[in-house]
Amino acid sequence: MRLSAWRPGSKRWALATALALGVLALAGCAQTPQSVLSPAGPVATTELQVISLGFWIMLGVGVVVLGLLLAIIFRFRARKNDDALPEQVEGNTRLEFAWTIIPVLLLAVLAVPTIKDAFAAASPPNPSTALPVTVVGHQWWWEFDYPTLHIVTADEMHIPAGTQVAISLQSVDVIHSFWVPRLAGKLDAVPGRTNSMWLEAAQPGTYAGQCAELCGTSHALMRLSVIADSPSAWSAWVQKMQHPQNTQPTSGAAQAGFKDFSTAGCSACHTIDGTSYKGTLGPNLTNLGLRVGIAADNLANNDANLAKWLANPPAIMPDVDMPNLHLTQQQIADLSAYLEGQK
Numbered sequence: 397m398r399l400s401a402w403r404p405g406s407k408r409w410a411l412a413t414a415l416a417l418g419v420l421a422l423a424g425c426a427q428t429p430q431s432v433l434s435p436a437g438p439v440a441t442t443e444l445q446v447i448s449l450g451f452w453i454m455l456g457v458g459v460v461v462l463g464l465l466l467a468i469i470f471r472f473r474a475r476k477n478d479d480a481l482p483e484q485v486e487g488n489t490r491l492e493f494a495w496t497i498i499p500v501l502l503l504a505v506l507a508v509p510t511i512k513d514a515f516a517a518a519s520p521p522n523p524s525t526a527l528p529v530t531v532v533g534h535q536w537w538w539e540f541d542y543p544t545l546h547i548v549t550a551d552e553m554h555i556p557a558g559t560q561v562a563i564s565l566q567s568v569d570v571i572h573s574f575w576v577p578r579l580a581g582k583l584d585a586v587p588g589r590t591n592s593m594w595l596e597a598a599q600p601g602t603y604a605g606q607c608a609e610l611c612g613t614s615h616a617l618m619r620l621s622v623i624a625d626s627p628s629a630w631s632a633w634v635q636k637m638q639h640p641q642n643t644q645p646t647s648g649a650a651q652a653g654f655k656d657f658s659t660a661g662c663s664a665c666h667t668i669d670g671t672s673y674k675g676t677l678g679p680n681l682t683n684l685g686l687r688v689g690i691a692a693d694n695l696a697n698n699d700a701n702l703a704k705w706l707a708n709p710p711a712i713m714p715d716v717d718m719p720n721l722h723l724t725q726q727q728i729a730d731l732s733a734y735l736e737g738q739k
C-alpha cells in the first residue's frame with residue numbers, strides 16, 4: 397500500500413478521521429451508571445453546576461488565548477524579502493495589568509460557588525429530618541450502620557428516595573474514598589477521623605459507586621450500590637432488617653448451615669443479628685438473601701455465585717481477609733441455604 401494514500405487531505409485520511417470521530421461520538425451513547433454528568437439528586441446537581449461553570453470559563457480562556465496566539469502567528473509571520481529587525485518592545489504595563497486582573501476576576505467568580513458548595517456538601521440543609529448513616533470503609537468493602545434504626549449491613553446502602561441522608565464517613569484501616577457519582581462527589585474515609593457529607597436520591601433507583609482512593613490489591617473491586625427505595629419499599633426493608641427471619645432455623649439444610657456457621661469458623665468474622673454470632677472483621681451477613689449483589693457487589697447474589705465465593709474467596713478478590721476455608725460441597729450447599737434463606 398502506498399503511504400501517500402494516507403496523507404492528510406487524501407480520501408482515506410478523511411474516511412479514517414470520520415470513523416475515529418464517529419467512534420468517539422458513539423462512546424457518548426454508552427450507559428453511564430457512574431457519570432457525574434447525569435446527576436440524580438440535589439448534591440450532584442449543584443456540583444455539576446460548579447463543574448460546568450469551571451468548564452465554560454476554561455473553554456473561554458482557551459479560545460481567547462489560542463485565538464490570539466494563532467492570530468499573532470499569522471499576522472507577524474516572517475515574510476519573503478523582509479529581513480528587517482522587528483520593532484523591539486520591552487514590557488507593556490497596560491497589558492500586564494490586564495492579564496493579571498482578568499484571571500483574578502475569573503478565579504474569584506469560580507471561587508464563590510466552589511467554596512459555598514463545598515461547605516454546603518458537608519451537612520444536609522435539614523439535619524433534624526435527615527437519616528444518619530455511618531459509612532465505614534474496610535479493605536475492600538463498605539459497612540453501612542444506621543445508628544437510629546439499629547441496622548448494620550454491607551455493600552448495599554438502602555435509603556429512602558427524596559430524603560436527605562447525613563453520612564459520617566470513617567475507615568478502619570487505610571484511606572478509602574466514598575464515591576457515588578450520580579448522587580454526590582467523592583469524600584475520603586480517613587482512619588481515626590470522621591468526615592461528613594450528605595446525599596439524596598430524587599427518585600427510587602440503584603446508583604452505583606466505588607472506592608475512589610487506591611487502597612490495596614483489590615481496590616478496584618471495592619464497589620457498592622445505593623438503593624433508593626420508594627416509601628413502601630423502604631419501610632418493608634427496615635422492618636425486615638430490624639426483625640430478621642430464619643436466623644436460627646430448626647430443620648433441613650438451613651439448620652445444618654446454621655451449625656456450620658460456627659463450626660467452620662464463619663462466626664469469628666461475621667455477625668448474624670438475632671444469634672450468638674457476633675464477629676465483626678467481615679460484613680454483617682444478616683438477611684443476605686435480600687441483597688442484590690455479594691462480594692462487595694461484584695457478583696450477582698445467587699446460589700451459584702455464593703458457592704463460588706465460599707469455595708475460594710481470594711480467587712475472586714485477591715488478598716481478601718476471608719481465607720479459603722476448604723469447605724466441602726455439602727457445607728457450601730448448607731451454608732448457602734442458611735444465608736440465602738434469610739430474606
Ligand code: HEC
Nearest residue numbers: 535536537550660661662665677678679690691692717718
Ligand atoms: C477471617 C475472617 C473471615 C472468616 C473466617 C469468614 N469470612 Fe466471610 N468475609 C470476610 C471478609 C473480610 C469479607 C469481606 C470481603 C470483601 O468484600 O472485601 C467476607 C465476605 C463474606 C461474604 C460476602 C459478603 C458481602 O457483603 O457480600 C459472605 C457471604 C461470607 N463472607 C460468608 C462467610 C462464610 C459462610 C464463612 C464461613 C464458612 C466465612 N465467611 C468466613 C471475613 C471472613
Ligand SMILES: [Cu+2]
Nearest residue numbers: 572607611618
Ligand atoms: Cu478502598
